[in-house]
Amino acid sequence: MVTALLKHVFPRRVLETNLRITYTFGLGGLALTTLILLFGSGLLLLFYYAPSPERAHSSIQFLEINVWGGGYLRSLHRLASHVLLVLIVLHALRVILTGAFKRPQKLNWIVGWLLLFLAVFTAYTGYLLPADQLAYWATQTGMELLRTLPLGDALRSLLVPDGVGGPLSLLRFYALHVVMLPAAMFALSMLHFFIIRRQRGLMPYGEEGGYVNSTPHLFRPVIRGFVICTVALLLAAAFIPAPLDVPADPAHAPNPAKSAWFLLWIQELVSYSSSAIYLALALAALFVALPWLPVPEVTRASWFPRDHRPVAFLVIVMCGFVLALTLVGLFLRGPDWRFVSPF
Amino acid sequence: MAKPARSRRTALEALILSLLGGFGLWRFLTPRGRRSSREEIKVRTTDVPADGALVLPRKRCAVVKSGDSIMALDLICPHLGCTVNATPQGFACPCHGSRFKSDGQVVTGPATRGMTRLAVEERDGILSISREEG
Numbered sequence: 051m052v053t054a055l056l057k058h059v060f061p062r063r064v065l066e067t068n069l070r071i072t073y074t075f076g077l078g079g080l081a082l083t084t085l086i087l088l089f090g091s092g093l094l095l096l097f098y099y100a101p102s103p104e105r106a107h108s109s110i111q112f113l114e115i116n117v118w119g120g121g122y123l124r125s126l127h128r129l130a131s132h133v134l135l136v137l138i139v140l141h142a143l144r145v146i147l148t149g150a151f152k153r154p155q156k157l158n159w160i161v162g163w164l165l166l167f168l169a170v171f172t173a174y175t176g177y178l179l180p181a182d183q184l185a186y187w188a189t190q191t192g193m194e195l196l197r198t199l200p201l202g203d204a205l206r207s208l209l210v211p212d213g214v215g216g217p218l219s220l221l222r223f224y225a226l227h228v229v230m231l232p233a234a235m236f237a238l239s240m241l242h243f244f245i246i247r248r249q250r251g252l253m254p255y256g257e258e259g260g261y262v263n264s265t266p267h268l269f270r271p272v273i274r275g276f277v278i279c280t281v282a283l284l285l286a287a288a289f290i291p292a293p294l295d296v297p298a299d300p301a302h303a304p305n306p307a308k309s310a311w312f313l314l315w316i317q318e319l320v321s322y323s324s325s326a327i328y329l330a331l332a333l334a335a336l337f338v339a340l341p342w343l344p345v346p347e348v349t350r351a352s353w354f355p356r357d358h359r360p361v362a363f364l365v366i367v368m369c370g371f372v373l374a375l376t377l378v379g380l381f382l383r384g385p386d387w388r389f390v391s392p393f
Numbered sequence: 394m395a396k397p398a399r400s401r402r403t404a405l406e407a408l409i410l411s412l413l414g415g416f417g418l419w420r421f422l423t424p425r426g427r428r429s430s431r432e433e434i435k436v437r438t439t440d441v442p443a444d445g446a447l448v449l450p451r452k453r454c455a456v457v458k459s460g461d462s463i464m465a466l467d468l469i470c471p472h473l474g475c476t477v478n479a480t481p482q483g484f485a486c487p488c489h490g491s492r493f494k495s496d497g498q499v500v501t502g503p504a505t506r507g508m509t510r511l512a513v514e515e516r517d518g519i520l521s522i523s524r525e526e527g
Contacts (some may be wrong), residue, residue: 323503
């Protein structure tokens, strides 16, 4: 029954050439696998987490110390959330660099962007939940960043009505993190796959070729990817433990106070000037608007299509820029946000 | 596109409903009276070292004395609201690297204005510092 239902989300028949691993690298499917792992591990974490400022940190400590597999589960959840962000970005890059972002994929492009936004937002709200120093200050710097935007103050009062350490704010982040955002992500990712089905599969890749049945030609690699991704994450989580800092202390900021790595590039950017936040917004807007830019349409997907060279160049430069800012923020910033040597 | 009048009506209905819903949700999510708008901090004048500063991290303020003049500085960074740290030279922000002199003036950005001065009143050897919260 469930298998039959799931099968309806995918196309019934697929182009044989589209199944080549070098076309999609299965990035979208791997992202879905990671999302499912996040749902599973998150559901189990619900049994122990207490969403109040007094008890949040101690409930995580209890999970780490007294619960068999508790620490492992938290590591898995954290690792999977980071991997999901990376996979979504790589998947978006694949779509852009194979020329598949133009018509008729525009609607799915928007859904994809919503999914990336939701993934970042979910990761951000999850960052606060352990209520340790790391969590508190990363959230604090993010919220102050929000204030620089138009309507930022209003949004801030909506998200953290009693300040970042307050009980209402923690409860709000919790509600968003465990119900609203995952539900939206699940619905949108199903829609994301369903739109592909409605469009009779992905944009055709490579030379002309015939269709094959999804069972087993699509589902076999999908299930294989699912298993490999799951096993890899389960193994990696054993070696990459999730950190737990001392309880949040609003009086003493760690020095330097860094936001979550996926937002660090913005923090690095605004450390030059607060108006640089508009540069970040412009970059994001440019990415979203990509299908509407005057770029010729391609009818068949291929890596780096000739007509799309300027787009590919632009996107790679922008990604390099964001990556460079992230690395500077991660490794080259020390106390008082001064430059330090990473060695 | 076959029935423009009808689709316009549907769009209008959707617009009105989402505006009403959005307004209700907004009101629901912004509760009243969660914190007081004015905060008063009291310290003894003798606690402030001569030509030095008394830092109250929990209250996010510092009382600075140079010669006879006393002033209170808000430790909330005027750039993006992190809490600045006291250093031997003045104050430094751990989030974006702004630096300030001990009287609150900007030494290096990204902050574009100095630290906020809080109102101080001295009476019978007690300093009252007040902060209006936004």
